[in-house]
Amino acid sequence: DAGVTQSPTHLIKTRGQHVTLRCSPISGHKSVSWYQQVLGQGPQFIFQYYEKEERGRGNFPDRFSARQFPNYSSELNVNALLLGDSALYLCASSLGQLRTDTQYFGPGTRLTVL
Amino acid sequence: AQRVTQPEKLLSVFKGAPVELKCNYSYSGSPELFWYVQYSRQRLQLLLRHISRESIKGFTADLNKGETSFHLKKPFAQEEDSAMYYCALRGSNYQLIWGAGTKLIIKP
Numbered sequence A: 001d002a003g004v005t006q007s008p009t010h011l012i013k014t015r016g017q018h019v020t021l022r023c024s025p026i027s028g029h030k031s032v033s034w035y036q037q038v039l040g041q042g043p044q045f046i047f048q049y050y051e052k053e054e055r056g057r058g059n060f061p062d063r064f065s066a067r068q069f070p071n072y073s074s075e076l077n078v079n080a081l082l083l084g085d086s087a088l089y090l091c092a093s094s095l096g097q098l099r100t101d102t103q104y105f106g107p108g109t110r111l112t113v114l
Numbered sequence B: 001a002q003r004v005t006q007p008e009k010l011l012s013v014f015k016g017a018p019v020e021l022k023c024n025y026s027y028s029g030s031p032e033l034f035w036y037v038q039y040s041r042q043r044l045q046l047l048l049r050h051i052s053r054e055s056i057k058g059f060t061a062d063l064n065k066g067e068t069s070f071h072l073k074k075p076f077a078q079e080e081d082s083a084m085y086y087c088a089l090r091g092s093n094y095q096l097i098w099g100a101g102t103k104l105i106i107k108p
Helices: none
Strands: A005-007 A010-013 A019-024 A031-037 A044-050 A053-057 A064-068 A074-078 A087-094 A109-113 B003-005 B010-014 B019-021 B024-026 B033-038 B045-049 B072-074 B083-090 B096-098 B102-107
Touching: A005 A087, A010 A019, A019 A087, A019 A109, A031 A074, A031 B096, A044 A064, A044 A074, A044 B096, A074 A087, B003 B083, B003 B096, B010 B019, B019 B102
Parallel strands: A010 A109, B010 B102
Antiparallel strands: A005 A019, A019 A074, A031 A044, A031 A087, A044 A053, A064 A074, A087 A109, B003 B024, B019 B072, B033 B045, B033 B083, B083 B096, B083 B102
8 A cells, every 4th residue: 555645746826726636545544634734834734524524624714625535535625826825735544533543644745826 | 722832943962862852732631642753755654642652763752731741752862863753632623733843853
């Protein structure tokens, strides 16, 4: 198993555009979480999905949305991009939603907004 | 408020010296705390979690509820320990709340 995979690796967009980031969890994992990591800071929680339903949402504007597919892969969408959206976007998968479940991280997608 | 604070952005110690990476948290209730590590050009990976009470790569961390701390310690640093270390707290909605991270540099 390749672990959590994310695509694309890097992305450059201009202000006002829309972006879609993709994540494939580890086989057998049903929960996916998304984080934003701005340079010099720790990751910030955006969303968690479990069994295709949103189970948690961080303090991000409605421009951010996500969904999880029947195969448990996930997409993060960001509309009307701002310069401040430039960051590393991390996806993490876990078995389920138990507090004891470990989150396994993907390599991230580096988004640059010009 | 749920918060994690790592007061040191950078910590530099000599090989063989003891290491302590500080982490303080704010959480009402029983916290669940983690240390994650990111080696150069690698992804974030779990180092240890307080409920396991295990030692990984010689690192240990003890939860001190009185001081609301979860400091990471290693008695003798090795060069391969150089990495970025993040302390994280499981929030009330299962999400992880992260500190800003501490860059650990082990000098030869």
